[in-house]
Amino acid sequence: MTGVVSYNFAYLDEQSKRTIRRAILKAIAIPGYQVPFPSREMPMPYGWGTGGVQVTASILGPHDILKVIDQGADDTTNAVSIRQFFARTAGVRTTTHTSEASIIQTRHRIPEAPLAEGQIIVYQVPIPEPLRFLEPRESETRQMHALEDYGLMHVKLYEDIARHGHIATAYAYPVMVEARYLMDPSPTPKFDNPKMHMSPALQLFGAGREQRIYALPPYTRVVSLDFDDHPFARTRFEQPCALCGARDTYLDEVVTDDSGGRMFVCSDTDYCQGRRTAAPGREAHDERR
Amino acid sequence: MYVAAKGGEAAIAAAHQLLARERRGDQNLPELSADQIREQLALAVNRVMGEGSLYDGDLAAVAIKQARGDLIEAIFLLRAYRATLPRLGYAEPVDTGAMRLRRRISATYKDLPGGQMLGPTFDYTHRLLDPSPAVAAPPSPQRPAQPADSSVPQVTQLLDREGLIETNAGADGDAIGDLTRTPVAFPAGRDLRLQALARADEGFLLGLAYSTQRGYGRTHPFAAEIRMGEVEVEFTPEELGFAVPLGRITLTECEMVNQFQGSATQPPQFTRGYGLAFGHAERKAMTMALLDRALRSEDLGQERVAPAQDQEFVLAHCDNVQATGFVEHLKLPHYVDFQAELALLRQLRAEWLAARGGDRKDVAARVGDGVAQ
Amino acid sequence: MSAGEEALLTAAGLTKLYGARIGCMDVSLDLYAGEVLAVVGESGSGKSTLLSLLATQLRPSHGRIRYRMRDGVVRDLFALGEAERRFLLRTDWGFVHQDARLGLRMGVSAGGNVGERLMAVGWRNYGRIRAEALDWLARVEIETGRIDDLPTTFSGGMRQRLQIAKNMVTAPRLVFMDEPTGGLDVSVQARLLDLMRGLVADHGLAVVIVTHDLAVARLLSHRLIVMRHGRVIETGLTDQVLDDPREPYTQLLVSADLRG
Numbered sequence: 061m062t063g064v065v066s067y068n069f070a071y072l073d074e075q076s077k078r079t080i081r082r083a084i085l086k087a088i089a090i091p092g093y094q095v096p097f098p099s100r101e102m103p104m105p106y107g108w109g110t111g112g113v114q115v116t117a118s119i120l121g122p123h124d125i126l127k128v129i130d131q132g133a134d135d136t137t138n139a140v141s142i143r144q145f146f147a148r149t150a151g152v153r154t155t156t157h158t159s160e161a162s163i164i165q166t167r168h169r170i171p172e173a174p175l176a177e178g179q180i181i182v183y184q185v186p187i188p189e190p191l192r193f194l195e196p197r198e199s200e201t202r203q204m205h206a207l208e209d210y211g212l213m214h215v216k217l218y219e220d221i222a223r224h225g226h227i228a229t230a231y232a233y234p235v236m237v238e239a240r241y242l243m244d245p246s247p248t249p250k251f252d253n254p255k256m257h258m259s260p261a262l263q264l265f266g267a268g269r270e271q272r273i274y275a276l277p278p279y280t281r282v283v284s285l286d287f288d289d290h291p292f293a294r295t296r297f298e299q300p301c302a303l304c305g306a307r308d309t310y311l312d313e314v315v316t317d318d319s320g321g322r323m324f325v326c327s328d329t330d331y332c333q334g335r336r337t338a339a340p341g342r343e344a345h346d347e348r349r
Numbered sequence: 350m351y352v353a354a355k356g357g358e359a360a361i362a363a364a365h366q367l368l369a370r371e372r373r374g375d376q377n378l379p380e381l382s383a384d385q386i387r388e389q390l391a392l393a394v395n396r397v398m399g400e401g402s403l404y405d406g407d408l409a410a411v412a413i414k415q416a417r418g419d420l421i422e423a424i425f426l427l428r429a430y431r432a433t434l435p436r437l438g439y440a441e442p443v444d445t446g447a448m449r450l451r452r453r454i455s456a457t458y459k460d461l462p463g464g465q466m467l468g469p470t471f472d473y474t475h476r477l478l479d480p481s482p483a484v485a486a487p488p489s490p491q492r493p494a495q496p497a498d499s500s501v502p503q504v505t506q507l508l509d510r511e512g513l514i515e516t517n518a519g520a521d522g523d524a525i526g527d528l529t530r531t532p533v534a535f536p537a538g539r540d541l542r543l544q545a546l547a548r549a550d551e552g553f554l555l556g557l558a559y560s561t562q563r564g565y566g567r568t569h570p571f572a573a574e575i576r577m578g579e580v581e582v583e584f585t586p587e588e589l590g591f592a593v594p595l596g597r598i599t600l601t602e603c604e605m606v607n608q609f610q611g612s613a614t615q616p617p618q619f620t621r622g623y624g625l626a627f628g629h630a631e632r633k634a635m636t637m638a639l640l641d642r643a644l645r646s647e648d649l650g651q652e653r654v655a656p657a658q659d660q661e662f663v664l665a666h667c668d669n670v671q672a673t674g675f676v677e678h679l680k681l682p683h684y685v686d687f688q689a690e691l692a693l694l695r696q697l698r699a700e701w702l703a704a705r706g707g708d709r710k711d712v713a714a715r716v717g718d719g720v721a722q
Numbered sequence: 723m724s725a726g727e728e729a730l731l732t733a734a735g736l737t738k739l740y741g742a743r744i745g746c747m748d749v750s751l752d753l754y755a756g757e758v759l760a761v762v763g764e765s766g767s768g769k770s771t772l773l774s775l776l777a778t779q780l781r782p783s784h785g786r787i788r789y790r791m792r793d794g795v796v797r798d799l800f801a802l803g804e805a806e807r808r809f810l811l812r813t814d815w816g817f818v819h820q821d822a823r824l825g826l827r828m829g830v831s832a833g834g835n836v837g838e839r840l841m842a843v844g845w846r847n848y849g850r851i852r853a854e855a856l857d858w859l860a861r862v863e864i865e866t867g868r869i870d871d872l873p874t875t876f877s878g879g880m881r882q883r884l885q886i887a888k889n890m891v892t893a894p895r896l897v898f899m900d901e902p903t904g905g906l907d908v909s910v911q912a913r914l915l916d917l918m919r920g921l922v923a924d925h926g927l928a929v930v931i932v933t934h935d936l937a938v939a940r941l942l943s944h945r946l947i948v949m950r951h952g953r954v955i956e957t958g959l960t961d962q963v964l965d966d967p968r969e970p971y972t973q974l975l976v977s978a979d980l981r982g
Contacts, residue, residue: 067433096532101428106674108681131685138681140357168685186675197661199535207805211812211842215827215834218841221848222831222870224697230689249689269671271532287848295692313688327685614741 070117070150076100080118080273084264087275092237093205094188094272102268109142109167110268112184116165119180119264120146125153127161132169132310132327139167156330168231170252172309172331175261177278183246185267188274190234190244210242213285221290230295236283237276250284251295251310257282301326304335372417386410395599395628396420400669401427402529402548403434404598404627421550425670441583441592445602445625447500449579452629455504456572457606463501468577469629504574505604505621514606514619535661542644542660546637547625549667554636557657561643566655568642569608570622577601577629601626603634607642609649620649728790730755730896730928736775736785738768744952745771749785751947751957755895756926760943760960762933762975768952769932770900776930777817777898778807792895812842816889816897820904822881825888826873832859832884833869839892858887862917879910883917890921899931903938915941936979940964948972 068074083097102110120126126146130139134156142165143154155161158171167184175181191201194212204210213234220228233250237243245256246265256263256276263276276282284292300307302323309331311324326332373380387394387410397409401424409427416422452468455461467473508514526541533541546554561568580600583592605622622642624634643657656662666672729752738745746768753759761769774780776787778799787799792814802810811817819825826835836855837845845851856866862883864876873881882902889897902918903911919942922929933939939946939960946963948956948971956969967973 073433073435096534098530098532101425101432101670103429105425105677106671107676107678108674110674131682135357136682137357137361140361144358144361167681168683186678197535198665199661202534207808209808209842211838214841214846215830215838218837218848218851219831219834222833222852225700226693226697228693228697230693231686247683247686249685251689269675286846287851288846289849295689297692310685311688312684313691327688 067149069122070120070146071103072100072114072117076114077118080114083273084115084118084275087264087273088262088277090241091276091280092235092241092243092274094267094274096271097273099268099271103145104141106269107186108138109165109184111266111270111273112165112167112182112268113142113145113266114268115182115264115266115273116146116163117150119182120150120152120163122150122152124162125155125160127155127158127164127330128166129164129169129171129328129330130167131312132171133329135329157334158328158330168247168249169310169327170248170255172306172326172328173334174255175259177260179261181261181263183248183263183265185244185246185265185272186269187232188244188265188267188270188272190232190242205241208240213242217285217287221287227286227290227292233292234285236285238281239283242285243274243282245282249295249310250292253282253284253292254294256280297324299324301332304332306332306335372415381414383407383410383414386413392629393418393420395626395630396551396633397423397427398627399630399633400424400548400550401431403427403431406628421669421673425673428670438584438586440595441585443580443582443598443600445576445580445600446503446506447580448576448600448602449597450501450576451579452577453501453574454572455574457504457574461504461507470631501576503576503604505606508573508606508619512616512618515609515621517621533664535664537660537664539641539645539648542664543623543625543637543641545664545667546640549637549640550669550672551630551633551636553667553669553672554640555632557643557663558636558639560655561639561657566643566646566653566658568605568622568639568646570605570639570642571607572635573604573606575601575603575631575634577631599628601628601630601634603631603638605635605638605642620645727754728796729753730790731776732788733776734786734788736772736787737783738771738775738780739783744768745780746775746949746952749947749949749954751954753896753928753930755928756922757945758922758927758929758931758943760931760933760939760946761949762936762939762946763949764934764975766951767949769934769949771952772949773898773900773930773932777811777815778802812839813892814894814896816886816894818882818885818889818897818899818902820901822873822878822885825885826881828873831870831872832864832876835873835884836887836891839888843892854891855887858891859884861890862887863913877910878906879914882906882914886917886921890925893925894927896928896930899929901933902931903933903935911938918942936964936976948975 080097083095087093087095099110100114102113104110104113116126126143128134128139128143128146130136133139146152147154158164158173161179163180163182164171165182165184170181189198189201191204191213194216195201195204204212217227220226229250231249232244232247233253235243235245235253235256245253258279258281259276260278262278265274267273286292297311301309301311303325306326309326309328312327314323314325315321316323387406390413393413394406394409397412397420398404398406401409401412403409408430409423412423412426413420415426450466452470453463453466455465505514509516526538526544528541528544533545560566562570578599579597581597582595584595585592603624606619607622609618609620620642622638624637624641626633626637640657640663643655644660644663646658647653653659731753734750736749737747749772751759761772763769771780775782778787781800788796789799790796799807817825827838830838833852833855836858837851840851840854852869856869859866859869864880864883864887873884876884903914906914915938921927922942929942931938931942943960945958946960947954948963948969950971956963956967956972963972964976967976
């Protein structure tokens, strides 16, 4: 029986990385299109970020600075676990500051601080197919993407309005990429959708279990689906963050006592922290685009 | 003053320690060894090798110990380890016809060349729970052990001689897919389907196979042959140009014979279902054979009426490593999306109530729209 | 239908073989704008196969179909790309199935069903889509208050009328119908046929309708073709063929029809 097993930089062998990078390049060349790739079993379970981890592992270099967040926070258990994984297998510098990171791996949120050219954000994706819950068969959805046959998605939105008076999708809100491909932004709240549009950063999406990679190159047009007379509306919170006072960030609801006591705080812990300490050179901005 | 909860890292470290402690259990009891597991829990080891897709009894035993007996967790460990191993190439197809048999039965014939050899089986045992099973003395052999150089013909060969059973076109080596190299696209060929079934969760296959026997996509199966024993694995290195034996592995093979109506161009023939598993693993081999045939229904011109016949359904959900990952991922924080749903729901409720009378504040109080105290 | 006008759809030598079995053999026909062509015959006559070929749902073993597109250009239908073919099916053509479950989304409301084609061709105003759906529900005599109901709650006749509305919304020029009145009560059939007659007249629709019911053929169609064992055995103006059938088989069909 073997003793200590030694792993390559960032765990994956070079051949696997090459295969994944080829898929990434293809994805960048066809914004919003889901590229199949042979997913490897990783040391964490499928559904827990293996797609994002494989993408990050394939692009990570020794001089990168890595930030890992889950639900917007650096300290949630799975973010900690993944950050430790890369610290151990790649020895790269890690950070909690969005502006310092060259690669940000995220689950379910886009950081509040606008990203810059040269940054890469890697999204963890559970179900890459935006039509999946309308059409379970992959053979069918593949045809629909090839033929730009997206009527079914709009029918769903029509049904929502007919039934609820609103489009009833709160997260993983479907978008059109460069007016060609229908894409699932991953389960980020619809609040974050506008951040994807014309972002200066490279956005990569990894779905390990479903074996798909897709991408948005910098400055890609990303438009949330809607009707002219029921336009996409970003969620607005009625109160500011109880810790830093921000009025334009996504807030977590925290239950504080047994009698219904509640407070709302920024989900992006780094952003909130930054506003509270207001260190020189890191001015908090109240005005949003 | 609320302070955001920190300490995720420390919590994880403590959880790992607790896990190690629980894994060891009562210190007064002797520690289980991987060798004991490999020898005395061999059927668990076989399952882990099969679904872990790696033939190594020692490693499978270690995985079972590390996983505290959770076989799917052990399978996951083995699969993850497999993914780190360098791949040298593909072996030559194993010749199960030349298997050194330890067990061989056929339900389609009372007696046949090679005979019915029961081997080590739970069949015909009485399931009486026995805290200390007596270790039986090895039985005196009633007939000589099968000589190493004689081959016992496969039942399907007997049927084939009369043209009664479909023959499978041999596949050119390059034409065989590899589901670990390219993701499965539907519709998938039989080669990829069999590969998926070979590593599929036994429980999932069992339920589906059972459903076919109860009318959900009936295939009229007969167990033509189940054989278990050792086969030689050979590999042809490029430099040598000829096959070199690597060693022997234990396999369980099941060939099912199923009914079929002939077509305008073909006389009626039996159709086949095939199952193959690492080690002694009959339930796996049998359910695999039943599912193989069920998934061929459309290819054989039959209507798809049941889940077991639906390859997209079966293949997308049969891998327990994927399945457990996604099911268990529900334990991960989802509060951001839940918050979005809460906001939407509160809005819809407010509008619903407002449409039925009541002022905004009153409505807000009833639906609780999260005004901080 | 003016004599000098070019045909909307022309099939030449359409043949579909299943091994040795004949689906249909050497069928040629012309269809003009605004005319209803009935394809009649008993079960197994090949009429449904012919319809599937004409609607490009099956590929022929031999033969060609040419169609005059909206822009006037005549195209060989089997030379169209898949995207073009689907677009045609969704805009310029309609297909009414015998079983409404094939032509409707049973889990989507009536309004969603009618609006789907509009959304597929880029309509993005909810109000307008809904208004159009209401308009068409009224025209096919479905109570407009049922716009948000699921088709599972509709009767057989209503489902067929919903299918028609769903197809008509993009102003198709050609509609295929496969036994559209099959399985419906006689009075319900009559209402449905009346509706279809009105739509054909008002919108100048060309229709190919498959039916085993000669009364339906007589009521709806201008011309008919009679099929037997996959071949066309007689063709002509509906009234002429039904009043004075030439072929012995047609005579048999006509005399066997209880309503004469």
